[in-house]
Amino acid sequence: MSKFAETFLNWQVMAQYLPKIVEGFFVTIQLALAVVVTGIACGLLLAVVRAARVRVVNFFIIVFVDAFRALPPLVVIILFYFALPTVGIRMSGFVATWLALSLVLTAYAEEIFWAGLLAVPKGQWEAARAIGLEFFQALRFVVLPQAVRITIPPLTNRTIAITKNTALGAVVAVGEILYQAQGAYSFSYNPSPLTLGAAAYLILFLPVVWFGRWVETRFAWKR
Amino acid sequence: MDSLLVNFFNLGILQQAWPYLLKGLGMTVLLCVVVIPLGVAGGLAVAIASRAPARWMRWAVIAYVDFFRAFPPLVLLMFIAFGLPFLGLDLPAFAAVALAFLLNTSSYYGEIFRAGIESIPRGQFEAARSLGLSATQYMTRVILPQAVKNVLPDLIGNTLEVVKLTSIASVVALPELLYAARQAQAVTYNATPIIAAGIIYLVCLWPLVRLLSRFEHKQLAMR
Numbered sequence: 001m002s003k004f005a006e007t008f009l010n011w012q013v014m015a016q017y018l019p020k021i022v023e024g025f026f027v028t029i030q031l032a033l034a035v036v037v038t039g040i041a042c043g044l045l046l047a048v049v050r051a052a053r054v055r056v057v058n059f060f061i062i063v064f065v066d067a068f069r070a071l072p073p074l075v076v077i078i079l080f081y082f083a084l085p086t087v088g089i090r091m092s093g094f095v096a097t098w099l100a101l102s103l104v105l106t107a108y109a110e111e112i113f114w115a116g117l118l119a120v121p122k123g124q125w126e127a128a129r130a131i132g133l134e135f136f137q138a139l140r141f142v143v144l145p146q147a148v149r150i151t152i153p154p155l156t157n158r159t160i161a162i163t164k165n166t167a168l169g170a171v172v173a174v175g176e177i178l179y180q181a182q183g184a185y186s187f188s189y190n191p192s193p194l195t196l197g198a199a200a201y202l203i204l205f206l207p208v209v210w211f212g213r214w215v216e217t218r219f220a221w222k223r
Numbered sequence: 224m225d226s227l228l229v230n231f232f233n234l235g236i237l238q239q240a241w242p243y244l245l246k247g248l249g250m251t252v253l254l255c256v257v258v259i260p261l262g263v264a265g266g267l268a269v270a271i272a273s274r275a276p277a278r279w280m281r282w283a284v285i286a287y288v289d290f291f292r293a294f295p296p297l298v299l300l301m302f303i304a305f306g307l308p309f310l311g312l313d314l315p316a317f318a319a320v321a322l323a324f325l326l327n328t329s330s331y332y333g334e335i336f337r338a339g340i341e342s343i344p345r346g347q348f349e350a351a352r353s354l355g356l357s358a359t360q361y362m363t364r365v366i367l368p369q370a371v372k373n374v375l376p377d378l379i380g381n382t383l384e385v386v387k388l389t390s391i392a393s394v395v396a397l398p399e400l401l402y403a404a405r406q407a408q409a410v411t412y413n414a415t416p417i418i419a420a421g422i423i424y425l426v427c428l429w430p431l432v433r434l435l436s437r438f439e440h441k442q443l444a445m446r
Contacts, residue, residue, distance in 0.1 A: 083414035177298075191309050
């Protein structure tokens with residue numbers, strides 16, 4: 001037991017690298033927030049554009065969504081960070097991770113919002129237009145409020161899953177929690193920083209998971 | 224345009240890298256074949272344990288599920304691959320990946336199965352019991368077949384996520400598709416292998432994405 005404590009809970013090592021992990025903690029939060037805001041905003045925008053039902057536009061939206069649902073996020077990140085520079089497009093690890101995860105979240109969010117829009121009965125559209133609302137008014141005041149309610153539970157879960165992928169940034173040297181923990185682990189040759197990093201993720205994401213649970217019961221359909 | 228062809232779609236390079244990519248794809252498939260059934264079995268166990276009569280057991284299951292849902296899979300994998308050897312438990316890369324996936328995916332599959340079982344009306348349980356079926360019999364013959372049918376889209380969706388997640392095994396040097404592509408890129412100093420790997424993922428997973436999106440729309444249309 002003492003060997004376990006010395007290996008995984010070595011106070012000396014932990015105290016030494018705590019500032020690094022805290023630094024990583026804030027980078028993770030920044031990255032996660034940036035991804036959530038960009039991804040959800042772009043996803044909603046695409047869903048609204050799709051609702052206009054212009055055939056050519058919708059074809060490209062579907063291709064985009066399918067592609068980013070089929071590609072593993074790590075592959076997208078590596079593509080941006082390692083492949084694009086060979087044709088002269090360079091970006092930092094942070095930007096590559098932000099862009100890749102935002103695109104993935106955009107794809108999922110678009111699909112969820114679109115499904116939500118479809119789930120609102122057609123009569124709601126027709127009634128809104130019949131009382132003289134324009135397309136955007138009908139969307140804004142009648143259809144979207146109902147669609148958003150349906151989409152909140154799946155959207156929350158998907159968003160949580162994608163923000164956890166910020167850890168993938170460690171592969172392209174983004175100084176977030178995992179990267180800092182890994183660096184500290186190789187310097188000290190002791191896995192205590194990994195324990196610390198794991199604890200940091202729990203502190204960050206356990207409340208988020210609980211929030212997801214709460215949302216699921218709060219917005220559950222009454223059967 | 225020329226630089227794009229030379230750097231991204233270089234047939235000569237592709238020809239060289241192709242055997243490695245195929246080998247990597249084989250490893251990815253093997254990983255899926257091991258990891259998905261393990262995760263499904265673990266998830267079933269979790270779902271059934273979450274209905275245990277003993278309260279402490281139900282709490283333990285909730286703690287397990289939340290714990291591993293809050294942990295980014297890559298962090299879990301790193302912890303197992305780099306931390307456990309310090310305890311004298313030096314797992315080969317494949318086993319480390321399989322263990323990390325079992326812990327992570329069983330909690331996700333578990334939540335899905337639990338939702339499925341909860342969607343079955345009480346009368347079904349009572350009817351099955353009153354017919355004299357044993358606990359195992361009524362679970363496997365009455366409840367689970369209906370439960371699985373109700374959550375089939377979620378099960379397929381989660382399986383898609385698991386397949387994509389296997390790409391993180393590249394980080395612990397398991398020679399799957401992404402790892403093979405990155406090695407080939409490093410050797411040839413050309414991004415074509417990574418592009419090719421991306422296309423392989425797309426081709427393999429696109430049908431699953433299409434199927435899923437049809438399921439999702441059908442499910443919402445039924446409401």
